[in-house]
Amino acid sequence: MKNYKPKGRLSAIEYINGVLKGDRVLLSRAITIIESNLESDKALAKEIIQAILPHSGNSIRIGITGVPGVGKSTFIEAFGKHLVKEGHRVAILSIDPSSQRSKGSILGDKTRMEELANLEEAYIRPSASGDTLGGVANKTGETMLLCEAAGYDVVLIETVGVGQSETAVHGMTDFFLLLMLAGAGDELQGIKKGIMEMADMVVINKADGDNIRMSEMARLQYQNALHIFPQSESGWAPVVSTASAIKNIGISNVWDEIQKFKKLVDENGYFLKNRNHQQIQWMYNNINEELKNLFYGSKAIAKHLKVLEQEIISAKISPVKAAQIVLDEFKKTL
Amino acid sequence: MKNYKPKGRLSAIEYINGVLKGDRVLLSRAITIIESNLESDKALAKEIIQAILPHSGNSIRIGITGVPGVGKSTFIEAFGKHLVKEGHRVAILSIDPSSQRSKGSILGDKTRMEELANLEEAYIRPSASGDTLGGVANKTGETMLLCEAAGYDVVLIETVGVGQSETAVHGMTDFFLLLMLAGAGDELQGIKKGIMEMADMVVINKADGDNIRMSEMARLQYQNALHIFPQSESGWAPVVSTASAIKNIGISNVWDEIQKFKKLVDENGYFLKNRNHQQIQWMYNNINEELKNLFYGSKAIAKHLKVLEQEIISAKISPVKAAQIVLDEFKKTL
Numbered sequence: 001m002k003n004y005k006p007k008g009r010l011s012a013i014e015y016i017n018g019v020l021k022g023d024r025v026l027l028s029r030a031i032t033i034i035e036s037n038l039e040s041d042k043a044l045a046k047e048i049i050q051a052i053l054p055h056s057g058n059s060i061r062i063g064i065t066g067v068p069g070v071g072k073s074t075f076i077e078a079f080g081k082h083l084v085k086e087g088h089r090v091a092i093l094s095i096d097p098s099s100q101r102s103k104g105s106i107l108g109d110k111t112r113m114e115e116l117a118n119l120e121e122a123y124i125r126p127s128a129s130g131d132t133l134g135g136v137a138n139k140t141g142e143t144m145l146l147c148e149a150a151g152y153d154v155v156l157i158e159t160v161g162v163g164q165s166e167t168a169v170h171g172m173t174d175f176f177l178l179l180m181l182a183g184a185g186d187e188l189q190g191i192k193k194g195i196m197e198m199a200d201m202v203v204i205n206k207a208d209g210d211n212i213r214m215s216e217m218a219r220l221q222y223q224n225a226l227h228i229f230p231q232s233e234s235g236w237a238p239v240v241s242t243a244s245a246i247k248n249i250g251i252s253n254v255w256d257e258i259q260k261f262k263k264l265v266d267e268n269g270y271f272l273k274n275r276n277h278q279q280i281q282w283m284y285n286n287i288n289e290e291l292k293n294l295f296y297g298s299k300a301i302a303k304h305l306k307v308l309e310q311e312i313i314s315a316k317i318s319p320v321k322a323a324q325i326v327l328d329e330f331k332k333t334l
Numbered sequence: 335m336k337n338y339k340p341k342g343r344l345s346a347i348e349y350i351n352g353v354l355k356g357d358r359v360l361l362s363r364a365i366t367i368i369e370s371n372l373e374s375d376k377a378l379a380k381e382i383i384q385a386i387l388p389h390s391g392n393s394i395r396i397g398i399t400g401v402p403g404v405g406k407s408t409f410i411e412a413f414g415k416h417l418v419k420e421g422h423r424v425a426i427l428s429i430d431p432s433s434q435r436s437k438g439s440i441l442g443d444k445t446r447m448e449e450l451a452n453l454e455e456a457y458i459r460p461s462a463s464g465d466t467l468g469g470v471a472n473k474t475g476e477t478m479l480l481c482e483a484a485g486y487d488v489v490l491i492e493t494v495g496v497g498q499s500e501t502a503v504h505g506m507t508d509f510f511l512l513l514m515l516a517g518a519g520d521e522l523q524g525i526k527k528g529i530m531e532m533a534d535m536v537v538i539n540k541a542d543g544d545n546i547r548m549s550e551m552a553r554l555q556y557q558n559a560l561h562i563f564p565q566s567e568s569g570w571a572p573v574v575s576t577a578s579a580i581k582n583i584g585i586s587n588v589w590d591e592i593q594k595f596k597k598l599v600d601e602n603g604y605f606l607k608n609r610n611h612q613q614i615q616w617m618y619n620n621i622n623e624e625l626k627n628l629f630y631g632s633k634a635i636a637k638h639l640k641v642l643e644q645e646i647i648s649a650k651i652s653p654v655k656a657a658q659i660v661l662d663e664f665k666k667t668l
Contacts, residue, residue: 283642286657
């Protein structure tokens, strides 16, 4: 596939029909409109999203995270190929608030999952670029809707960035998969607190060769640990398994577990309840971020906040009073 | 001690001097000013806080949480008495956004920790009332500053409410203690996800009689589980112990661990770093809550949001567009 560069824009209806027909080139171009920061593209993007909205949602959305070195790309490649073999169409997206499109991450993503990228039934799209996690999450979320409308029935969203990306991915997916390595300890430093408790499944990757015994021990440890932690609202008890993505071992088991999960949450009503909750929360996230932008976007206020922070640390002013001062200042500008 | 009812107000300087001298009656009256929602009291409260601010901070702040039935009051009574015996002055506060002062929670709190309440070196103050967690947290936080200025060198803040209270308490304390019971399983349902990972120490309470063996097993389970979870930024590895508050077993050990923690975080600089971070975050929490109030406080907007939520669920509108519509509406009112 050639490196595609859009020269002009089509009409909204052309993008919409292209996406609904599953045309990969038009899907890619429509996503480019979604990701664009040009004002003219924003109106077009809204029209496209509005039209494809009723055709979205028919997929299982799977979030995948893990620290660098855990073998995420290899796992996604093996997992994606398995899904295609099972008759699914798979879209692979990522969230990376720090990414710069100009750094060539498209090429990077395609290279690191070469075999998968060559399959007609798989669609790989690198992370949208953007300054804020909220902005990137919006773009990834809307890209997900487009992929669903284009007929992809499994969407994998991987986190690339660190920090809050996991929470964003957890907030837009049905099933959250955490990849780990045996030999718990130092690698854990990269996992933020709270991430573990989001996991519906933990996969100990690189369970091959000399590593098999350690991986099995790690599996038991995690399984015991997860058992005593609070149960999820979904009613699903998180499972821990081992896998070797590079040797294609334990990959089909991951999909089996996800299907068991899907059956459970379809039957107990959690799937729909959670989807509705996520959609509504998506609106509120946008509102809350924009409210913060209104306030923190002011240079005068940002400068004042830095001064107040120092005064708070040196006990010259109470945090509550400091907030009031700067809020009064803000209200005067309204 | 008589049930005190304020008839009038003193001058700011009288409250300030009273608090700094450790006068319990004036401390209580000053806290009443802090908790008051009267406009005239708010100015007085600000003056008091501003004056005592440089005298605050000289305590170790300990958050205590656990589901109902875990024996929290009995534990706090035993722990408080131990601290007093060790020469400390202890203030016990609580966060309960659902509390109604009129329901007589003062009497309730004093009754449930009767022996501790009778000690000169212990000061028990029930939760401030309020509609929002943010408002209650502000009042509890400022009450904590007053207690410190009055010479209490250990502040215990317990959560009474459920849900987000734990996060609020975690955000204003140095050390976070989670009380649990043996026989993990059903009791865990009451603990929200993420709480476990906040704990610096887990105490399995009611470890007495027939329960000792189960408690020891639970201790090992939790200890193993916590070990494989991500390490805290403080550098402290969470500890798990057993205790029987009612038989006064294992109580001194809790204080020993807290002292070890304090030594570690004093030496590695985390104590001060975290305190500064918490103080600054306190300001930002106030700002963010007030920004939300500006927006969500509008009845027209609240009504519109309900309509948009339904349109989102029925795929008539995208969450991003819904947010834009209501934000545009809000901006027109500014």
